Amino acid sequence: NAGVTQTPKFQVLKTGQSMTLQCAQDMNHNSMYWYRQDPGMGLRLIYYSASEGTTDKGEVPNGYNVSRLNKREFSLRLESAAPSQTSVYFCASRDMYNEQYFGPGTRLTVT
Amino acid sequence: DQQVKQNSPSLSVQEGRISILNCDYTNSMFDYFLWYKKYPAEGPTFLISISSIKDKNEDGRFTVFLNKSAKHLSLHIVPSQPGDSAVYFCAASAQGGTSYGKLTFGQGTILTVHP
Numbered sequence: 001n002a003g004v005t006q007t008p009k010f011q012v013l014k015t016g017q018s019m020t021l022q023c024a025q026d027m028n029h030n031s032m033y034w035y036r037q038d039p040g041m042g043l044r045l046i047y048y049s050a051s052e053g054t055t056d057k058g059e060v061p062n063g064y065n066v067s068r069l070n071k072r073e074f075s076l077r078l079e080s081a082a083p084s085q086t087s088v089y090f091c092a093s094r095d096m097y098n099e100q101y102f103g104p105g106t107r108l109t110v111t
Numbered sequence: 112d113q114q115v116k117q118n119s120p121s122l123s124v125q126e127g128r129i130s131i132l133n134c135d136y137t138n139s140m141f142d143y144f145l146w147y148k149k150y151p152a153e154g155p156t157f158l159i160s161i162s163s164i165k166d167k168n169e170d171g172r173f174t175v176f177l178n179k180s181a182k183h184l185s186l187h188i189v190p191s192q193p194g195d196s197a198v199y200f201c202a203a204s205a206q207g208g209t210s211y212g213k214l215t216f217g218q219g220t221i222l223t224v225h226p
Binding site: 004031033035040041042043044045048050056058059090092094098099100101102103104105 | 115117120143145147152153154155156157160200202204206211212213214215216217218219
């Protein structure tokens, strides 16, 4: 039982490049979330998916897109990376008791 | 507008003593509160939660207190252990309607427990 997995663990991009962060959960949870963590800011919600086939914006969605590929997988795409998107990205899924389980994170640097 | 605030960036305590981490919120719609613990290079892990219908919840060495009138909650760790050294995040959620379990996090408090 792996819980929530994320790939890659680290990534360096140049400004303007694109990439997709992958997330998968094996707990059969309906809801999944993408957060970013910046120093002094806590975790901020980028996008979420309440159930398979639905996605919605969170607090800081600009510059990102998401895809809920199936119940297990929820990906985050940066179409044209900017230095302001340098951050640590966490994916999470939520159980029936409203507790969220987080992946290990992806550390992204945009130069 | 920071709806959940942890005003102490860091806290240092001696092993065996009590650690008290504080959190304030402004949104009256929040009715479910959680504490997460985070070690370096790992994702946050759930620690303890409390619903707004309660004012206290205990789980072993961890107790969360909620004061709704003051919009304040605190996490007590007794006794503190060196392995408790981590970043602690307070989070809040409005459970009803279309909230879909979205969490609003505080900035985090770095706890260091000295042997």
